[in-house]
Amino acid sequence: MKNMKFLTTALFTSILFIGCSKDDAPQPVNEEEVITTLTVTLVPNDGSTAITLQTRDLDGDGPNEPVITTGNLATGVTYSGSIVLLNETENPAENITDEVEEESVEHQFFYTPTAGLDVTTNGENLDSEGNKLGTEFTLVAGAVSSGTLTFTLRHEPTKPNTGLNDADGETDISATFDVSVQ
Amino acid sequence: MRNYALLVLLFSSITSLSQNCDNSLSGIVTDIHDGQLLIGVTLIIADTEQTVQTGLDGEFSFSNLCNDTYFIQVSHPYCLTKGFTVRISGNTKKSFKLEHHIEELNQITIEGKAYSDKSKTLLENTINKEELERFNSGSLGDALNSLSGVSSLNTGSTVVKPMINGLHSSRVVIVNNGVRMEDQEWGAEHAPNIDINSVSNLTVIKGAGALQYSGDAVGGVIIAEASKVPVKDSLYGKTLMTATSNGRGASLSSKLTKSYQNGWYATLQGSLKRFGDFEAPGYVLSNTGIFERSASLQVGFNRFDYGIEGYYSIFKNEIGILAASHLGGAQDQIRAIDSDVPLIINDFTYTINAPRQDVTHHLATIKGFKRFENFGKLSIQYDFQRNNRLEFDIRRGDDKKKAASDLQLDTHTVLLDLDAPLSDKIVLKTGLMAKYQKNVANPETGVRRLIPDFQMYDLGMYFVMDYQLNDQWLLEAGGRFDYSFMDVFKFYRTSFWELRNYDQLFPEIVLEELENQILTNPQLNFNNGSATLGANYTFGEDYKLFFNYSMASRAPNSSELFSEGLHHSASRIELGDLSFNSEIAHKVALTFQKENDLFSFNVNPYINTISDFIVNEPTEIQQTLRGNFQVWEYRQTDAQLLGVDVDASYAFAKNVRLNSQFSLVKGYDQTLDAPLIGMPPVNISNEIVYQNPEFNNIRLSLQSAYHFKQNDYPNTNFEVFIPETETYKLVDVSSTPDAYHLLNFNSSIDINLNQKSKLTVGLRITNVLNTSYRNYLNRLRYYADDLGRNFLFNLKINY
Numbered sequence: 001m002k003n004m005k006f007l008t009t010a011l012f013t014s015i016l017f018i019g020c021s022k023d024d025a026p027q028p029v030n031e032e033e034v035i036t037t038l039t040v041t042l043v044p045n046d047g048s049t050a051i052t053l054q055t056r057d058l059d060g061d062g063p064n065e066p067v068i069t070t071g072n073l074a075t076g077v078t079y080s081g082s083i084v085l086l087n088e089t090e091n092p093a094e095n096i097t098d099e100v101e102e103e104s105v106e107h108q109f110f111y112t113p114t115a116g117l118d119v120t121t122n123g124e125n126l127d128s129e130g131n132k133l134g135t136e137f138t139l140v141a142g143a144v145s146s147g148t149l150t151f152t153l154r155h156e157p158t159k160p161n162t163g164l165n166d167a168d169g170e171t172d173i174s175a176t177f178d179v180s181v182q
Numbered sequence: 183m184r185n186y187a188l189l190v191l192l193f194s195s196i197t198s199l200s201q202n203c204d205n206s207l208s209g210i211v212t213d214i215h216d217g218q219l220l221i222g223v224t225l226i227i228a229d230t231e232q233t234v235q236t237g238l239d240g241e242f243s244f245s246n247l248c249n250d251t252y253f254i255q256v257s258h259p260y261c262l263t264k265g266f267t268v269r270i271s272g273n274t275k276k277s278f279k280l281e282h283h284i285e286e287l288n289q290i291t292i293e294g295k296a297y298s299d300k301s302k303t304l305l306e307n308t309i310n311k312e313e314l315e316r317f318n319s320g321s322l323g324d325a326l327n328s329l330s331g332v333s334s335l336n337t338g339s340t341v342v343k344p345m346i347n348g349l350h351s352s353r354v355v356i357v358n359n360g361v362r363m364e365d366q367e368w369g370a371e372h373a374p375n376i377d378i379n380s381v382s383n384l385t386v387i388k389g390a391g392a393l394q395y396s397g398d399a400v401g402g403v404i405i406a407e408a409s410k411v412p413v414k415d416s417l418y419g420k421t422l423m424t425a426t427s428n429g430r431g432a433s434l435s436s437k438l439t440k441s442y443q444n445g446w447y448a449t450l451q452g453s454l455k456r457f458g459d460f461e462a463p464g465y466v467l468s469n470t471g472i473f474e475r476s477a478s479l480q481v482g483f484n485r486f487d488y489g490i491e492g493y494y495s496i497f498k499n500e501i502g503i504l505a506a507s508h509l510g511g512a513q514d515q516i517r518a519i520d521s522d523v524p525l526i527i528n529d530f531t532y533t534i535n536a537p538r539q540d541v542t543h544h545l546a547t548i549k550g551f552k553r554f555e556n557f558g559k560l561s562i563q564y565d566f567q568r569n570n571r572l573e574f575d576i577r578r579g580d581d582k583k584k585a586a587s588d589l590q591l592d593t594h595t596v597l598l599d600l601d602a603p604l605s606d607k608i609v610l611k612t613g614l615m616a617k618y619q620k621n622v623a624n625p626e627t628g629v630r631r632l633i634p635d636f637q638m639y640d641l642g643m644y645f646v647m648d649y650q651l652n653d654q655w656l657l658e659a660g661g662r663f664d665y666s667f668m669d670v671f672k673f674y675r676t677s678f679w680e681l682r683n684y685d686q687l688f689p690e691i692v693l694e695e696l697e698n699q700i701l702t703n704p705q706l707n708f709n710n711g712s713a714t715l716g717a718n719y720t721f722g723e724d725y726k727l728f729f730n731y732s733m734a735s736r737a738p739n740s741s742e743l744f745s746e747g748l749h750h751s752a753s754r755i756e757l758g759d760l761s762f763n764s765e766i767a768h769k770v771a772l773t774f775q776k777e778n779d780l781f782s783f784n785v786n787p788y789i790n791t792i793s794d795f796i797v798n799e800p801t802e803i804q805q806t807l808r809g810n811f812q813v814w815e816y817r818q819t820d821a822q823l824l825g826v827d828v829d830a831s832y833a834f835a836k837n838v839r840l841n842s843q844f845s846l847v848k849g850y851d852q853t854l855d856a857p858l859i860g861m862p863p864v865n866i867s868n869e870i871v872y873q874n875p876e877f878n879n880i881r882l883s884l885q886s887a888y889h890f891k892q893n894d895y896p897n898t899n900f901e902v903f904i905p906e907t908e909t910y911k912l913v914d915v916s917s918t919p920d921a922y923h924l925l926n927f928n929s930s931i932d933i934n935l936n937q938k939s940k941l942t943v944g945l946r947i948t949n950v951l952n953t954s955y956r957n958y959l960n961r962l963r964y965y966a967d968d969l970g971r972n973f974l975f976n977l978k979i980n981y
Contacts, residue, residue: 025671025694026673029628029631031629032628032629033578033581035808036807037807057807058698059675059678060748060806061748061755061806061811062747063675063677063678063681065805066805066806066807089697089698099578099579100578115908150906168517168525168526171509171510171808174513174810174905176903
């Protein structure tokens with residue numbers, strides 16, 4: 001009988017426990033790792049106005065498509081390029097480029113013009129081990145042509161490599177811009 | 183004074199009648215558990231030493247007894263001896279009840295079942311202790327895989343999720359020690375949190391007929407039970423050790439039981455498993471190690487007519503997920519699929535890196551029963567479960583060590599059950615269930631919640647009645663009703679909220695509008711009815727026919743309702759639907775069974791028709807800054823699954839036996855008139871077993887398992903633009919792997935160490951031919967081959 005009494009007590013305690021839980025609304029999550037915005041600034045060495053290529057996707061992996069801004073290059077001009085990554089879901093926006101540069105060994109940017117587009121690119125800055133990082137680069141616009149230019153950020157690529165084909169690793173960013181050389 | 187007078191009268195009456203000594207005492211002896219007649223029970227009358235035994239009908243009879251009070255000792259080899267005082271007055275009838283135990287230690291098989299039937303009109307497939315021990319270094323899913331009609335949905339080789347007749351996750355209910363497991367079973371990459379070494383008997387019911395456990399088991403019910411403890415003074419235990427070549431690891435499990443004649447008992451059990459990277463033929467499967475720890479304690483008091491038991495278990499599992507399966511977007515997927523070997527192959531290591539899972543499951547239960555004569559057995563149970571699931575992803579910066587997903591699910595359940603024999607022929611089981619569940623997603627992860635915070639209340643009631651019409655026919659009918667209420671706090675992305683028109687459909691649930699998110703409070707009610715109707719017909723010497731119809735209703739789970747975003751471990755965007763209703767399944771199953779020592783078989787065809795079946799399948803491609811991802815949307819449709827499972831066992835020579843199995847299932851989406859995704863392909867297995875009990879119980883077996891190619895699958899391939907080559911490329915995610923054949927060898931021998939201890943030594947080789955193969959039901963099949971050859975050496979000591 002004693003056991004039954006204990007059991008009944010345990011049961012009632014548990015029901016009480018159940019009855020008492022009440023909660024307030026949960027806190028929103030600060031998305032810390034999302035990259036919403038990639039901005040490529042191309043500064044021409046002839047002193048003319050800088051060109052900005054930007055892709056901006058404020059809902060991250062939500063259904064909205066990224067908003068893409070592009071620009072046109074001038075033939076024969078060499079540009080100094082730099083890439084900035086932002087997380088604009090946070091306020092103020094977080095600069096992700098800093099994180100990428102801190103972990104430079106684990107990252108590398110690649111630039112892929114399509115065959116029809118006459119531009120050549122070269123990554124300029126290096127990681128802490130002397131291999132390419134590529135958040136800064138030079139771009140030389142050749143003859144009049146058009147096509148797309150893709151910027152790819154790979155995480156943990158094989159370094160050194162000859163390009164995307166043997167870089168392996170995982171894609172963190174892949175952004176494509178319609179570009180023409182005029 | 184009155185009492186004295188009565189007493190005097192009583193005594194005088196005894197003496198006056200005691201002159202007459204030609205009376206008889208007759209009756210039956212039964213098992214208190216199930217009323218089964220006990221044969222060979224010895225009854226001795228103290229003083230006169232008159233001795234009789236019960237016959238095949240369980241009956242006994244004494245003659246030449248006086249009208250007196252006798253003391254009778256009743257004993258049976260497998261029961262605790264008991265004394266009874268009987269007063270004889272004329273020809274007396276008296277029945278005795280003994281408690282029939284299982285002789286665990288000496289492993290003597292006894293008549294009758296140690297574990298009671300869960301459903302009387304559905305075939306139960308069971309895996310006993312000896313078979314389970316062969317899988318002791320694996321998982322519960324590995325052991326279940328050995329049954330016909332049961333397959334598994336795998337993520338690599340360590341996350342093994344059971345699948346019954348083509349259905350899995352929330353559609354398969356797992357009951358562990360009487361407790362329904364609440365361990366976030368909705369996820370395809372969430373394996374059940376049960377240590378296989380804590381289980382002594384595993385039963386699979388391929389249908390929803392076992393209404394005492396649940397009404398939503400559209401696929402079926404898996405019941406894991408711990409061993410029963412005898413009521414006698416005893417101390418016994420066992421230790422199992424297994425070392426394996428593949429994974430270069432070992433598992434160790436120990437169990438100790440102490441029991442007392444007065445009914446008290448305690449069992450302590452613990453397991454430890456540690457494996458490094460597993461290997462496919464030719465390469466290391468990097469980051470596939472596993473580290474599993476578990477312990478359980480069971481303390482109880484068991485008497486003939488009442489008992490109480492407390493049980494606590496903790497299960498902690500750390501699992502590495504194949505490094506090469508972690509991908510950015512569709513471009514990465516193409517590279518991974520096109521490559522013959524995984525994109526990441528490192529040297530062997532025991533270290534488990536991200537991506538990995540770290541899951542802890544606590545289960546505590548307290549239960550008691552009381553048997554009332556002429557009424558039945560009343561049981562009450564309270565259980566608490568806490569499941570904490572951490573998923574670590576490959577992350578950047580400060581978040582590297584932080585879990586990407588941190589979910590804690592707490593569940594409290596109270597059960598009240600009554601098992602009442604209404605007459606000799608009718609048994610009624612009925613009960614009530616109340617459940618409270620709370621899920622909290624830790625916001626500190628820095629990743630949007632995959633599963634929102636919610637509280638859920640469930641109330642259920644059921645009855646199952648069976649009627650033994652005659653020796654041949656048994657009829658069963660049951661019904662169950664469940665009500666559930668879900669109170670959810672969900673943050674929706676504003677873009678998704680508007681795209682789905684939720685701003686028009688559910689404006690009343692909005693609590694707060696943030697910059698690009700909306701906080702909502704959906705409150706959902708589900709009323710689910712379920713029923714079963716069946717018959718069991720016994721004919722000939724050993725033939726049986728089972729017929730069962732069951733209806734199951736399942737409320738959509740939180741993943742199906744609320745998923746909304748990138749599921750990184752699956753490299754896809756998953757979208758649920760807030761407006762889903764319950765899916766309702768009607769299953770008709772037929773089983774033709776023959777059971778005898780020489781040749782036994784069962785053939786089990788079935789048809790399962792499910793309305794509002796929730797499927798998850800690819801619908802489109804979504805562009806993000808990370809690249810293109812496939813979008814998997816949950817959708818409700820009408821589905822039908824048809825299949826047949828066959829088991830056969832034939833002893834074609836002394837000590838030699840052939841066991842065969844065949845399973846086939848076809849699933850169709852009736853709305854789209856297309857095959858369902860992820861259905862197990864046809865498989866056949868044949869095993870030759872040689873076992874000689876006279877020669878140290880040596881056992882040798884060779885098994886051949888052939889898995890066909892799945893030819894029925896929906897085409898969910900998609901195209902993606904590759905900037906490097908300026909072309910669109912097909913991502914083939916739907917083609918199924920080729921058929922494959924595996925050979926497995928198993929051997930064991932018993933060595934008696936002394937009177938009380940026994941050593942069993944075993945060697946097992948899986949994938950003997952080191953065949954390279956990929957399994958359609960392995961979610962990582964795109965990226966790597968399955969396991970290569972594995973030598974498993976095991977030792978078991980019973981003491």
